[in-house]
Amino acid sequence: RLQRTPIKLQCFALDPVSSAKENIGYIVLDLRAVQEKKQAPKWYPLLSNKYTKFKSEIQVGVVLETDSKALVDGFKAKEAPPREGKASTFLSGLDPKSIVPVLNEEEGYHQIGPAEYCRDYFVLSVTIAFATQLEQLVPTTMKLPERQPEFFFYYSLLGNDVTNEPFTDLINPNFEPERASVRIRSTADVLQVYLCAQSKLQIHLCCGDQSLGSTEIPLSGLLKKGNVEIDHHPLAIEGAFVLIPPNRAKQKLPQLPLDMAPTIGVSVILQRESLSAQPLIPLNAPTEPKEPQEKVLSPISGKREVVQQRSQNVPSQADHSSSTEDEATESEVESLKFEKGMKVKKKADNGPVAASQPNPVGASSSSEPVSAQKIVIPAASHHFCFSIDLRSIRGVEVGFPINCILRYSYPFFGSAAPIMTSPPVEVRKNMEVFLPQSYCAFDFATIPHQLQDTFFRLPLLVELWHKDKTAKDLLLGLARLQLSNVLASEKTRFLGGNGEQCWRQTCNETVSVTAAQGSGNRIAELSYAITLEDYGLVKMQEVLVSDSSQCVGAGQQRHDHHTQSRCAPENHPEPRETLEYKAALELEMWKEMQEDIFENQLKKKEMAHMQALAEEWKKRDREREALVKKKVAEYTVLEEQLQKTLRDLDKRERQLFSAESEIQRVKKELQAEHERNLQELQDSVRRAREECAHQVELERSKIKQLEEDKLRLQQQLYEAENKHKILEKEFQQYKEQQSSKPE
Structure with missing residues (x-):
């Protein structure tokens, strides 16, 4: 209940032949009003009713029961589990692929x-x-x-x-x-x-x-x-x-x-x-046969x-729509659903809140004073219901724990009395606290243009007070709630108590609470929800307001037929007192009323058709927007890929340019080295050739010298041989001479 989570109960029509299920409507139950004691069931009108001609209702009783553990249903013998040894042996030899359900x-x-x-x-x-x-x-x-x-x-x-x-x-x-x-x-x-x-x-x-x-x-x-x-x-x-x-x-x-x-x-x-x-x-609770x-x-x-879950698009007003008889709950204004037989009750923590503005939907009072004041409602006025829910406060930065209460007043809603949260809650630094009894709703009638102008001009000032038991209450700060923000939110359609088409706008925001004294620094943050409901044109043209400023509907007004006494003779009645004049007056009034009803019906049909066209246009616009978003996302991804490819190509181009420069440099170095080596080789060959030629010349000169030495030696040999022959010849002659001499 602290989280204010509602229960959305949907109602379906089931065809027993074809088993087709059709959604008829739904109701929203508020958990905050539920008590632990059993209460009488209530009738709730179905919202978004498919059959608009019929006022479908569902009777529901809600009670909060304490959860308790179930008692044991007596002793019952169970089968003995398998022994651990067998089970472990079985698991060890189990093949996972063989397990089949x-x-x-x-x-x-x-x-x-x-x-x-x-x-x-x-x-x-x-x-x-x-x-x-x-x-x-x-x-x-x-x-x-x-x-x-x-x-x-x-x-x-x-x-x-x-x-x-x-x-x-x-x-x-x-x-x-x-x-x-x-x-x-x-x-x-x-x-x-x-x-x-x-x-x-x-x-x-x-x-x-x-x-x-x-x-x-x-x-x-x-x-x-x-x-x-x-x-x-x-x-x-x-x-x-x-x-x-x-x-x-x-x-x-x-x-x-x-x-x-x-x-x-x-x-x-x-x-x-x-x-x-x-x-x-619990077992001792009364049980009824229910479907599983x-x-x-x-x-x-x-x-x-x-599985029914909380719907995400349930408007915040639905959290507070169900009425309750509990006086200890938070301040609220019961929404007027019917034109007759209901009273307007505005309950706040400090007592009932007076409403000086006339209530557009019929409300009756059990006793109406004769001197009650009449207020004429313009024909273009709409019945509005504005609700404020101050949810939580957090981030308090005042240097000490505070007992927090919030207080505000907005006379445009018909109540000059301040609205306050109660009881005070303790708020410390770096903590968020949900405010109790912080919801209040106002029913009033006004022209839409005047409502917009007031919301844009006058923000709602919410005062943050520190309530001290021993000292005077201290005003800590102010929060400005811009009520015009709810006019810019999306409109949702719902059906009123009489089946008429109504519109709801909801806004959830968080505003800063500024210090009331000093430089106006932020001292806290306030989370709130505001809802504006438009119930259409007001069906009544005047209401009676008693001295206690209680709103009384014109539909239940008791017209006082006591006319002032006039001094006129009985034989000559006034022309306005004749039956013919009264019948003609009633006929003209009936004609005007029928014309107004017909105009209102035409306006409602026109609004319904325009709203249907607007919804269809919004739906197609959302589809187009989603398609455009999808295309933009795809193009963004493609653009990122293209940018990445371009970056890669640029990087690759720089790498190629660097590689080409390196290749050119290496080529030049190799070319220079090649030329240098070639020159050195040519020089070496030239030197080798010159050395070879010189060596050949030397060898040739040596050969020539040797040949000359050979010829000389041959000549000497020839001369020596000739000399040897001569000497031998002379020796032979000498020998012959010696042999021929006698001893």
């Missing part, structure tokens, strides 16, 4: 593992909660069906094909979160082995028989080996997963940024069936469980 149709569960060992019951559930940016999955070249295409999510859970309710809008996908559950009979260890073998759960976004994108959710981390947490509380894998288009590599699709990537919110929960089967109400809240997904019928 087997359907038991009679008892409605899947058996995973041998039945003699696996006897515990579990519930595995998958919930698809939300989806965003799904239009990014539709390529520009893909042709969707000519008729309104239907999209849905598909996945397989233990061999069961599961699809959710189809939806038609990819930009703002509106589908009910659905939970698909299956019962499993197994053990924690065998289930852990099976989940590790079944690596991932694939979820596809489909259009017809074509998959636009898919994501994979790993199941191996759901149940870890030796983990005993599943015996105490459910195990869950929750988060937002990115949908990837099929064949991204083949299509060469660019990678989208994370904030524009198509995502899907999925929750996978595994728990023991004993945990999920615990009752949420959870629908287990049967493998045969394929039923799904629709």
